[in-house]
Amino acid sequence: MITVRALTKRFGEKIAVDQLTFTVPPGTVTGFLGPNGAGKSTTMRMLLGLDRPTSGTALLDGKRYAELRWPLRTVGALLDAKAVHPGRSAAKHLLAMARSNDIPDRRVDEVLATVGLSDVAGKRAGQFSLGMAQRLGIAGALLGDPAVLLFDEPVNGLDPDGVRWVRQLIRSLAAEGRTILVSSHLMSEMQLTADHLLVIGKGRLLADAPLTELLASGAVVRVRCADRGDCARLAAHLPGARVEGDSVLVVDASVESIGDLAFELGIRLHGLSEEQASLEQAYMELTADAVEYGADSARKAGVR
Numbered sequence: 001m002i003t004v005r006a007l008t009k010r011f012g013e014k015i016a017v018d019q020l021t022f023t024v025p026p027g028t029v030t031g032f033l034g035p036n037g038a039g040k041s042t043t044m045r046m047l048l049g050l051d052r053p054t055s056g057t058a059l060l061d062g063k064r065y066a067e068l069r070w071p072l073r074t075v076g077a078l079l080d081a082k083a084v085h086p087g088r089s090a091a092k093h094l095l096a097m098a099r100s101n102d103i104p105d106r107r108v109d110e111v112l113a114t115v116g117l118s119d120v121a122g123k124r125a126g127q128f129s130l131g132m133a134q135r136l137g138i139a140g141a142l143l144g145d146p147a148v149l150l151f152d153e154p155v156n157g158l159d160p161d162g163v164r165w166v167r168q169l170i171r172s173l174a175a176e177g178r179t180i181l182v183s184s185h186l187m188s189e190m191q192l193t194a195d196h197l198l199v200i201g202k203g204r205l206l207a208d209a210p211l212t213e214l215l216a217s218g219a220v221v222r223v224r225c226a227d228r229g230d231c232a233r234l235a236a237h238l239p240g241a242r243v244e245g246d247s248v249l250v251v252d253a254s255v256e257s258i259g260d261l262a263f264e265l266g267i268r269l270h271g272l273s274e275e276q277a278s279l280e281q282a283y284m285e286l287t288a289d290a291v292e293y294g295a296d297s298a299r300k301a302g303v304r
């Protein structure tokens with residue numbers, strides 16, 4: 001279980017994480033989603049004792065990282081796959097980690113087999129491709145058989161086979177009852193991996209909901225008008241409605257209420273249907289104001 005309470009991190013004037021509160025229960029994959037610079041890595045670093053919170057708490061199974069006698073046996077993490085001594089072999093690297101946490105040496109061979117690196121155990125980590133380095137990082141995370149696992153952008157830079165492998169591994173680790181927090185800036189990736197989503201923007205929590213609920217919240221009613229000119233007239237009566245060609249798109253409204261409204265206004269309709277917005281759309285809407293260097297902020301700043 002991960003418990004984060006009013007967690008805040010300032011770097012000088014900049015607030016990277018702002019009063020973040022959430023819990024991550026065991027047995028499910030929780031996606032930690034937000035645009036670049038949203039504060040995902042900083043939150044994970046505070047959970048791992050690598051950054052000190054300005055205020056608030058970040059707990060792993062009820063304890064701060066610094067209170068854990070053998071941290072690798074409670075929490076495994078993949079943060080920066082390339083942060084490995086380049087001259088050390090994969091096996092030596094893992095052996096050093098194991099011994100520092102009183103983990104039996106045999107775990108090294110076990111985790112190397114789990115991630116498919118047994119054949120290159122003696123090869124220097126500096127010669128590893130990004131995909132291999134990522135697998136080595138995951139082996140290190142699994143070494144202490146921890147109940148809590150943190151993965152920061154685990155599929156970044158992987159080929160399609162690697163991506164599929166990481167996804168399956170993460171799902172199976174959750175099925176074993178572990179607590180899994182996995183960050184990404186890609187909704188499409190989270191849609192395939194996570195059961196539950198924490199969405200953050202500019203350090204603040206924007207959504208904490210099951211994937212299915214976020215999908216439902218993106219429902220849109222599409223109204224096709226027989227006469228295009230009527231679209232604008234209908235949209236004017238519906239807050240938040242948007243005209244798109246011969247259609248009006250409306251969020252948070254029922255087909256019945258829109259049908260009745262069109263009837264009252266004497267507008268002929270050629271179509272009235274409920275559509276599921278893609279998760280990508282729901283995410284874009286949630287984070288529209290929270291993107292640090294997105295197209296939108298560039299536009300607001302007058303950049304073309």
Ligand SMILES: Nc1ncnc2c1ncn2[C@@H]1O[C@H](COP(=O)(O)OP(=O)(O)OP(=O)(O)O)[C@@H](O)[C@H]1O
Nearest residue numbers: 011014016034035036037038039040041042043185
């Ligand atoms: N050591 C630091 N000193 C100053 N500012 C920092 C530091 N670390 C992070 N930040 C700032 O804090 C904010 C959050 O960064 P963070 O890396 O946590 O975001 P993120 O959601 O992980 O983004 P990304 O997907 O780009 O890694 C950013 O604006 C970043 O520039």
